[in-house]
Amino acid sequence: MHGRIADRPLTExxxxxxxxxxxxxxxxxxxxxxxxxxxxxxxxxxERQTAQQCRFISRGYIRDGAISPGASR
Incomplete structure (x- = not known):
C-alpha cells in the first residue's frame, strides 16, 4: 500500500x-x-445545520446551556 511500513497498524x-x-x-x-x-x-x-442554528439564535430560541461555558450572556 503505497510505501507504508507493514509492521505498524493502519492509520484512520x-x-x-x-x-x-x-x-x-x-x-x-x-x-x-x-x-x-x-x-x-x-x-x-x-452548512445547513449552521444556518439553522443561526436562525434560531437570531430569533431568540437559544436554550440555557447552549452558549459555551464562561461566555458572558
Missing part, C-alpha cells in the same frame, strides 16, 4: 481509504470520486 485515514477502494472494486478513480462526493455532502449538511 488509511482504513478509510482502504474501505473506499474496496467499495469501488479497487478502482482508484471511482473511490476518489466517492470520497469527494461524500465530503461535499457532509459540508452541505454542516
Amino acid at each position: 485515514a488509511e482504513q478509510i481509504a482502504k474501505a473506499y477502494a474496496a467499495a469501488a472494486c479497487n478502482d482508484p478513480w471511482a473511490a476518489l470520486v466517492q470520497v469527494i462526493a461524500d465530503a461535499l455532502a457532509d459540508l452541505d449538511e454542516a
